Amino acid sequence: MGREKIIKNLQVRVRHADPVHIIADFDYSFIQHGNTPLVNMTNSGKYNSILPPEASPGIDLPLCSCYSLVSIMKNRADSRINLIESLSRRKFLFGSLAFSGAVFADAWLRQPTDLEVSQTRLPISKIPSGKELRVVHLSDLHLHRYDRYFRQVAAATSTLNPDLILLTGDYVEEARNLSGVLDFLAQLKAPAGVFAVQGNWEYWALIEGKNLRDKFRSKGVELLINQRADIDYKGVAISILGIDFPSPSGSVQQLNDAAEKSRVNIALSHVPAFQHEIMDDTSDLILCGHTHGGQVRLPMLKPFHLPRHSGRFVDGLYRVGKKDTPLYVTRGIGTSIMPLRFFCPPEINLIRLVGV
Ligand SMILES: [Fe+2]
Numbered sequence: 001m002g003r004e005k006i007i008k009n010l011q012v013r014v015r016h017a018d019p020v021h022i023i024a025d026f027d028y029s030f031i032q033h034g035n036t037p038l039v040n041m042t043n044s045g046k047y048n049s050i051l052p053p054e055a056s057p058g059i060d061l062p063l064c065s066c067y068s069l070v071s072i073m074k075n076r077a078d079s080r081i082n083l084i085e086s087l088s089r090r091k092f093l094f095g096s097l098a099f100s101g102a103v104f105a106d107a108w109l110r111q112p113t114d115l116e117v118s119q120t121r122l123p124i125s126k127i128p129s130g131k132e133l134r135v136v137h138l139s140d141l142h143l144h145r146y147d148r149y150f151r152q153v154a155a156a157t158s159t160l161n162p163d164l165i166l167l168t169g170d171y172v173e174e175a176r177n178l179s180g181v182l183d184f185l186a187q188l189k190a191p192a193g194v195f196a197v198q199g200n201w202e203y204w205a206l207i208e209g210k211n212l213r214d215k216f217r218s219k220g221v222e223l224l225i226n227q228r229a230d231i232d233y234k235g236v237a238i239s240i241l242g243i244d245f246p247s248p249s250g251s252v253q254q255l256n257d258a259a260e261k262s263r264v265n266i267a268l269s270h271v272p273a274f275q276h277e278i279m280d281d282t283s284d285l286i287l288c289g290h291t292h293g294g295q296v297r298l299p300m301l302k303p304f305h306l307p308r309h310s311g312r313f314v315d316g317l318y319r320v321g322k323k324d325t326p327l328y329v330t331r332g333i334g335t336s337i338m339p340l341r342f343f344c345p346p347e348i349n350l351i352r353l354v355g356v
Pocket of ligand 1 (some may be wrong): 140142199291292332
């Protein structure tokens with residue numbers, strides 16, 4: 001065999017008519033960078049150097065024949081390179097498109113309904129030791145139809161055996177979908193009650209206020225509009241402080257002033273940046289939604305977008321105020337604006353308030 005130096009993984013091998021005798025080996029880049037191989041060989045006087053060891057100098061090959069062979073092989077090699085590059089480009093393009101399509105389909109068709117149940121255990125000193133209050137927190141339904149997915153959400157909620165179900169707003173995006181929300185709400189059952197507050201979308205869909213409260217009440221859900229609801233359940237005195245959207249500081253202050261510190265005070269607000277500082281130390285737990293956790297994310301990176309009034313909150317458990325009050329922001333159930341989720345699954349949040 002002749003000396004082989006493959007630079008671009010392509011070798012041009014010139015053979016004599018007798019295929020056993022290789023008379024020249026070139027790597028492609030050698031041909032590519034020289035003027036022509038033959039001229040190089042002739043000029044450099046290295047004609048013999050490209051002959052393989054087994055090719056004796058006695059081979060009778062006219063220079064012009066060699067030149068022709070080399071030229072033909074060079075053209076073939078160029079064609080092959082062009083073909084390979086063209087196929088590689090097509091493969092890359094097709095692969096990229098197929099990958100992007102698969103990612104988009106997953107973010108559109110699977111991930112928005114890939115429901116996750118998160119569980120958080122919080123010790124509360126106002127709850128007697130040995131007792132536990134199971135709170136299921138749902139938010140941001142953005143329901144278009146009461147379909148299979150929402151039946152699954154209702155069933156999963158029921159499976160968690162909640163004592164109390166709390167909802168933090170954004171039930172619809174359009175008033176015409178309210179009947180589906182009411183069908184969904186009718187499925188939610190908890191012995192200590194189901195309580196809700198309004199989000200920004202209730203205002204944008206123009207369904208907010210007393211009418212909505214009456215409709216929710218007909219399904220067993222108490223909608224709190226800057227109101228407090230008291231429950232006494234299993235010997236535990238609980239107050240739900242329902243903060244409306246928007247939440248001017250006056251309303252938050254009034255609720256805070258009316259709260260009794262001896263009760264377990266659970267504040268509900270659609271948005272997490274609602275001047276919670278006013279009631280951080282009165283509340284034992286603050287529940288919020290609104291952010292959707294960013295909805296479309298990449299691992300380890302901050303969300304691309306968070307809506308106004310999210311503040312520093314994205315999702316999960318935070319601690320606020322002098323008492324390190326737990327403030328939980330759920331990723332919610334539905335999707336907003338774009339029907340997509342990516343690395344940010346929808347969430348049912350079970351919070352176990354345990355006595356200490
Ligand atoms: Fe929302």
